[in-house]
Amino acid sequence: MAKIIVVTSGKGGVGKTTSAAAIATGLALRGNKTVVIDFDVGLRNLDLIMGCERRVVYDLVNVIQGEAGLNQALIRDKRSENLHILPASQTRDKDALTLEGVEKVLGDLSEDFDYIICDSPAGIERGAQLAMYFADEAVVVTNPEVSSVRDSDRILGLLSSKSRRAEQNRDPVKEHLLITRYNPNRVDDGDMLNLEDIREILAIDLIGLIPESEAVLRASNQGVPVIHDDKSDAGQAYADTVSRLMGEDVPLRFHSAQKRGLIARMFGGGARR
């Protein structure tokens, strides 16, 4: 039986797909058979972040509608043999996803994989709800910024009421907070919510802290999940996150400010590399 983990956030642009790609890749690199599914029908992007956009032939909707088998639609990752990608459809509308169809696909994948990572679309509509419905665990991606934190709280509300676990009165979905685009220098300046504040407001466990990093854009430019860049702070922070998801106790890194010169402190800035 695979463990199903949804990567969700409510708000768009906070790093769901970046995180889903990094986490799925990290789990695969650690020897787990992993599949990552793009639920963003109509606006697929996971294939770009994973660098397999030119190998997409069939997609999730094709499988659900019986036009292709799972094995035809699954794309094997170039870099890690344990990793497969199931892309979203670019042309169909969101109604093409059905609860029964998603259940069948997840059930079939469950037999072959250890982890199923569901990359949720933004928003709280059908696609987002289907992505989270069957989840055992949820990674709630949050930026240190008011609208992102509020939307994350909305998503937590949905996870506790509109998931299969909630509806069947089983153990609730295990919720994890993943803070991304964190800038310790701005936190020190008092202009960014600190991680304790976010954790206190949302009242869930922190699974990882990803610093604002130039490595993330560099990785997406190249279509290589940032976790492969093991020299970078973001890559290492995602590797730590994966270890924690696998139950290891890893100390938090990248939460305190770098030393900066007087000029830098006066004029702000100081993104990590």
Place this chain on the structure above:
Amino acid sequence: MRLLDFLKGERKKSASVAKERLQIIVAHQRGHRGQPDYMPMLEQELLEVIRRYVQVEQDAINISLDSDNDCSVLELNVTLPNRG
């Protein structure tokens, strides 16, 4: 920024303003968590009925649904304006 703050005199840091605002809005959101979808509509219509008789503010109404094991209680709080 620090130099600028120093020159202007200490002001409240924006992050703590953000935290306070979020605590209020999240507490409000959680109050509505798990409620039936018709609650906002019900609240709005109740307010309209009340306003036919008494002039109350938009936010003078507070409605909540509490469920225990076998019964649910709909609680309605309306703050009426002072007389005279």
